Amino acid sequence: MKNKEKFAKEIVEIACDRGDVAVSKAIGEPVYCNEINCRDCLLNNNGCSNALRRWAESEYTEKPVISKKDKAFLDCLVEVFKYMARDKINALYAYGKEPYKSNNGDCWSGNNGRYCALSCYVNVAFPMIKWEDDKPWLIDDLKKLEVVEEYEIN
Structure with a gap:
């Protein structure tokens, strides 16, 4: 459409x-x-x-939303983290500096700063963050998304 x-x-x-x-x-x-x-x-x-x-x-695209649970997590996240991205196996990471996709094509790298494998430690969803994204998400941009109770399952 x-x-x-x-x-x-x-x-x-x-x-x-x-x-x-x-x-x-x-x-x-x-x-x-x-x-x-x-x-x-x-x-x-x-x-x-x-x-x-x-x-x-141009094609209409749904504007992403964020669940209350994921938004609450962002509000508690240490301020040193500025970006979030997923690797090819769907693991979610937070980064202190802007990462880029590695040459081997299966993860984000080049951070030379702090990063954390979130999916190993916390139960958060962030379905809008995908490996296919061209750039990592700014955490400040995620905080600005419309908040919903829960994500709709398609």
Whole structure:
């Protein structure tokens, strides 16, 4: 499903009010352009109308959420840890410095700092963190996700 299909009602509502469509970075949804700052809009990159078309034609992706349990864990995590990532066998790690995928292609490395194999010590889920991710997750970004009671099982 494309963004224009997912948000057709919202886009039409804004257009019928003769407003310009913006897309909030915070919620990933269409909003009235005059209600947000340009820096907070996904379309703010030298040509809003072209960016709107590209966004509307792109595939809709669900915004990740975090469970209360995982959020509580992050709130207790020592501040030295700044990143989280999974290795190829699905083990979850926290890192003090930004890691990168190793040359052998089965783990994150190059940290030269503190790291911890979380999945060995605590029962947390973090299903949004995947080995296939191009970059590790910033813990600060995880803390900003919408909190839900539990994750939906698909």
